[in-house]
Amino acid sequence: MVIVGVIKREFLRHGGVLKTAGLNKLGLSSRQIKKLVDDGVITRIKRGFYELTDNVSQEEAVIARLFPQAIIFLESALLYYGYTDRIPRAWQIAVYRHSKTTQFNIKYPLIEPYFLEPKFMEIGVDIIEVAGVAVKVFDRDRTICDVLRYENKLEKEIFNNALQRYIKDRRKNIRRLFEYAEIFNITNKVQTYIGVRL
Helix, strand or coil: CCCHHHHHHHHHHCCCEEEHHHHHHCCCCHHHHHHHHHCCCEEEEECCEEEECCCCCCHHHHHHHHCCCCEECHHHHHHHHCCCCCCCCCEEEEEECCCCHHHHCCCCCCEEEEEECHHHHCCCEEEEEECCEEEEEECHHHHHHHHHHCHHHCCHHHHHHHHHHHHHCCCCCHHHHHHHHHHHCCHHHHHHHCHHHC
């Protein structure tokens, strides 16, 4: 059987998550994979996906490996930009509207998918690197548009904090914010909440 050290290195090379096919490439049979799970070396995250049991992977990297099309969204994006101090109870991710919903029923990491129209999935996407894995996150200006669009889903304190911190952020791009606002048809809302405070 493949040495555990080799397996661990392969997991780390892939952001802490490997598919069954990746384990098979290492020469492991399904029986050997099951033994690694039974021995507590690896843990099954969902069908066909595993992570090292003793390696605490950064959850964003795990999400990106499990759902490459997903984009860190709303409160999770606010946390990334420092626009909130509140850690969401689950990772909020934007996914394509027609995605199969059952694929998101996983125990770890906890995720809360938002199903968006494809035309809205392409707007304002940034790529960050976490543990060697490319993770998609909506940029700060798009995130503020999402805050305004989903105002009724956010606690008032989170909503107000996000707007105040965005206004103070030197890296904000007001021109881009208004471009996005036009696409989402929330120009008046952006003007009311942000334009008047600038």
